[in-house]
Structure formats: structure tokens, C-alpha cells
Amino acid sequence: MAAARHDLMQRLPKVRGEYTADAPLAPFAWLRVGGAAEILFRPADGVDLADFLAAKPGDIAVTLIGSGSNILVRDGGIAGVVIRLGAAFRECRVAWQNDSAHVHVGAGASDISVARHCRDAGVAGLEFLSGVPGTIGGALRMNAGAYGCEMADVTLAAEALDAAGGRHPLAPRDLGFAYRHSAVPADFIFLSAVLEGRRDEPPAIAERMAEIESNREDSQPIRTRTGGSTFTNPPGEKAWQLIERAGCRGLRRGGAMVSEKHCNFLINTGGASAADLEGLGEEIRRRVKRETGVTLEWEIRRLGRHADGQTMRAGNGQDGAS
Numbered sequence: 390m391a392a393a394r395h396d397l398m399q400r401l402p403k404v405r406g407e408y409t410a411d412a413p414l415a416p417f418a419w420l421r422v423g424g425a426a427e428i429l430f431r432p433a434d435g436v437d438l439a440d441f442l443a444a445k446p447g448d449i450a451v452t453l454i455g456s457g458s459n460i461l462v463r464d465g466g467i468a469g470v471v472i473r474l475g476a477a478f479r480e481c482r483v484a485w486q487n488d489s490a491h492v493h494v495g496a497g498a499s500d501i502s503v504a505r506h507c508r509d510a511g512v513a514g515l516e517f518l519s520g521v522p523g524t525i526g527g528a529l530r531m532n533a534g535a536y537g538c539e540m541a542d543v544t545l546a547a548e549a550l551d552a553a554g555g556r557h558p559l560a561p562r563d564l565g566f567a568y569r570h571s572a573v574p575a576d577f578i579f580l581s582a583v584l585e586g587r588r589d590e591p592p593a594i595a596e597r598m599a600e601i602e603s604n605r606e607d608s609q610p611i612r613t614r615t616g617g618s619t620f621t622n623p624p625g626e627k628a629w630q631l632i633e634r635a636g637c638r639g640l641r642r643g644g645a646m647v648s649e650k651h652c653n654f655l656i657n658t659g660g661a662s663a664a665d666l667e668g669l670g671e672e673i674r675r676r677v678k679r680e681t682g683v684t685l686e687w688e689i690r691r692l693g694r695h696a697d698g699q700t701m702r703a704g705n706g707q708d709g710a711s
């Protein structure tokens with residue numbers, strides 16, 4: 390293994406950022422489970438990342454992770470190179486055009502920091518981001534949304550790199566937003582976006598954000614190790630209601646548990662493995678199918694290899710890089 394990692398490192402291009410071999414990923418994932426990245430790459434900036442993509446051998450897999458709030462890294466870790474965007478990707482700048490705000494954000498900026506920056510700058514319309522614990526890159530990929538607003542409503546433009554490092558300016562129509570989905574190719578890496586807001590007084594914006602915070606405290610297990618909504622809502626249905634009907638609230642497998650507070654959230658109660666969590670998710674899918682006839686689809690992105698080294702897909706597996 391160590392020799393293979395050394396070989397892989399030797400084949401990677403020289404970069405200004407940092408490579409780390411055998412880097413544990415659990416600390417980066419909200420569920421706090423999963424194995425290591427064969428190589429973790431933190432690019433110095435967008436140019437460094439583009440140069441890396443252009444020069445890297447084509448057979449080396451690349452996986453992008455944001456703040457890990459919607460992923461389940463499997464116990465066998467992730468082969469190839471895992472990329473995490475750092476400080477150079479956290480821009481947040483407001484440009485006013487009369488009463489319309491254009492908010493320029495880096496893909497590595499956290500949603501909450503963007504919401505707070507906008508609040509302080511008197512920009513309304515992005516309060517919902519304070520309820521989504523991810524990065525702008527993850528929010529673009531997942532068309533994240535909360536409290537009646539989603540990325541599709543506020544994104545004026547974005548920029549992404551393709552697998553060969555080519556830059557692509559993207560207009561809203563290119564983003565192909567749908568429910569918790571963007572049609573942008575799976576191997577594109579978002580670098581930045583321009584979001585639209587409008588003028589309002591900071592105290593009024595702060596009040597709306599406080600309301601979102603309090604609703605979240607009441608309805609989601611946000612102070613636990615969780616991965617957010619486990620399954621997408623099927624058309625015309627709520628996933629949590631189907632899970633409740635199938636009797637899965639509080640169901641356990643190993644250290645994994647279905648939240649009592651919100652039964653579309655899985656929780657790592659302490660010693661869960663990724664296999665416990667994925668197995669529990671699959672058990673829920675089986676029971677919901679049996680009781681209601683509905684097939685739940687995973688919202689959480691399951692990444693990497695099982696502990697036995699298999700990348701085999703479970704259920705409707707939507708494993709995949711970025």
C-alpha cells in the first residue's frame with residue numbers, strides 16, 4: 390500500500406499547494422466516519438488547481454469534497470486524489486448595482502459566512518444560506534435550499550473547471566438546477582459564483598436569520614454527527630413521513646441511528662462505521678419500499694470504497710466524484 394501511494398505521489402504534477410498521503414477524511418465529514426484519501430490535495434488557488442488538472446495523468450481519479458455535510462465517506466477511503474478548497478477560495482464581496490446586490494463568492498466559502506457577510510452589508514435574499522451547513526461549491530452542486538429558497542433562485546453566474554483544467558463561465562441555464570441537483574457535469578469543479586440579493590436593513594435580515602436558526606434547532610439534530618437529509622423527497626411526498634410510516638424512527642444498526650428528532654437524518658451516535666450508516670440507510674429503503682411502495686433515493690453522496698476494497702454500488706448507488 391505504502392509503495393503504491395509513493396508511486397502515485399511520484400506521478401502527480403508539481404503544484405504550489407499541498408499534497409498529503411493517506412490523509413484521514415473522517416475529520417472533514419460531518420458524520421465523522423470513513424477511511425483516508427490516498428492523496429489529499431489542497432490547491433494554492435484556482436490557477437494551481439487548473440494546472441494540476443491539466444497535468445495530472447488521466448487514469449488518476451479525482452474527488453472533490455466541500456465541508457463534508459452531505460457525504461458519507463466509506464470505510465475503505467477514497468482512491469486517487471481528493472481535493473479540498475482552502476482559504477484562496479473563500480472570497481465574499483458585494484458589488485451594488487442600484488438596489489441589486491451582486492455577491493461574488495468563492496466555492497470554498499461557507500454558506501453561513503456568506504449569509505453573515507450579506508447581513509452585515511445589508512444584502513437580503515441569501516438568509517436561507519444560514520440554514521445550510523456547507524460551502525458554496527457544495528450548495529451549487531446540490532442546489533441546496535431551505536425555508537423556501539434555493540440556489541437556483543439566487544445564482545446569476547458561476548465558474549467551474551473541467552477535468553482537464555479548462556475554465557467554463559456558466560450562466561443559469563448551463564447550471565441545469567433541479568431539486569437538489571445541478572446538471573453541470575459530475576467532474577466539473579466549481580470555483581466561484583455570483584449570487585443576487587437586494588437591499589434591506591441589517592437588523593431585519595438578522596431577525597430572519599435568527600428565525601431560521603431557531604426553526605432548525607427545533608426540527609433538526611444539528612448538534613449531532615449527521616449528514617443532513619439522507620434521502621431526497623420523492624415527488625409529492627416527504628421522505629421523513631415515509632420513513633416514519635415504515636416504523637424506522639429510532640432504528641439502529643451498530644453505532645448508527647435514525648434521528649428521533651427528524652427521521653430523514655441519520656446519526657453517528659459515537660462508534661458508527663460508514664458501513665453501519667450505509668447499511669441502516671439501505672434497511673430504511675427496504676422497509677419504506679415494503680410498507681409504502683416508494684423507492685427512496687439517496688441525497689447523501691456516498692464516496693469511496695467499502696472496507697473490503699470494493700467500490701460496488703449499494704441500492705441506487707450514486708457514488709461518484711464531485
Ligand SMILES: Cc1cc2nc3c(=O)[nH]c(=O)nc-3n(C[C@H](O)[C@H](O)[C@H](O)COP(=O)(O)OP(=O)(O)OC[C@H]3O[C@@H](n4cnc5c(N)ncnc54)[C@H](O)[C@@H]3O)c2cc1C
Binds near residue numbers: 580
Ligand atoms: C445538519 C445539516 C442540515 C442540513 N440542512 C440542509 C438544508 O436545509 N438544505 C440543503 O439543501 N442541504 C442541507 N444539508 C446538506 C448539505 O449541507 C448541503 O447539501 C450542502 O450544500 C453540501 O455542501 P458541502 O460543502 O458540505 O458539500 P459536501 O457534502 O462536501 O459535498 C456534497 C457534494 O458536492 C460536491 N462539491 C462540493 N464542493 C464542490 C465544488 N467546489 N465543485 C463541485 N462539486 C462540489 C461534492 O463532490 C459532493 O458531490 C444539511 C446538512 C446537515 C449536516
